[in-house]
Amino acid sequence: MNEYPRFFGDSLQSHYPVIASEIALALRHQQTQIELVASENIVSPAVLEAQGAVLANRYAEGIRCCAASMSIASRHLRSIA
Template identity: 65%
Template sequence: MDHHQGSRFFADSLADADPELFGAIGRELRRQQDQIELIASENIVSRAVLEAQGSVLTNKYAEGYPGKRYYGGCEFVDEAETLAIERAKQLFGCTYVNVQPHSGAQANQAVFMALLQPGDTFMGMD
C-alpha cells in the first residue's frame, strides 16, 4: 500500500520544496567545480557518487550482513552491498572483504578513552 499515493511526497524536487536550500547547494556545487580544495579531509565526488549517496538506500537501516540483517526489507540493500563486496574483492585480489564503515560507537569510545579519566561524568543524549 502506498501511504503517500496522491501526495507530492515523492514528486516534489528540492527546488520546489525548498528553493533557498536548493540555491545554497547549487552555489556550493559551483564553488567546488571552480576551486581546488586543499583540505585533506574534503574531496569532490562524481555525479554518480552523489546520486548513489542521495538515493533511497539512505532511507533504509540495514544492520548486519547481506542475507543476515536484523530487520526485514533489506533485499535491495543486500544487492548493493554484495555488489560492492564483489567489486572490492576483484579490485584488491582478495577472498574476503568488509565494505561496511566503522560505527559511531567506536568513534565515541576513542574520544572517551582519549579525553576522560575513570570516574569522569559525561552527558549522553537519546
C-alpha cells in the same frame, strides 16, 4: 491510492529554495575552485546519485526539517526557519 501524491515527486527546490540555491552555489564553487583541505574529497556524480538514492530511506528520520542537517546551507537556516 497514494495518499501523498506529491511526496515522491516534490523537489528540494519546491520546499526549500534557499537551500537548493546554496547547494547549486556550492557545486559551482567546487567545479571552479581548488580547495586545499586534506580532509575534504570531491566525489563523482555517480557517488552523489547513489548517496541520494532510495537506499538512503532506510536511515532517514522522515522529518521534513531534516534538511537542517545539510551543513552546506547552515548559515541560511535561521533566515528560513
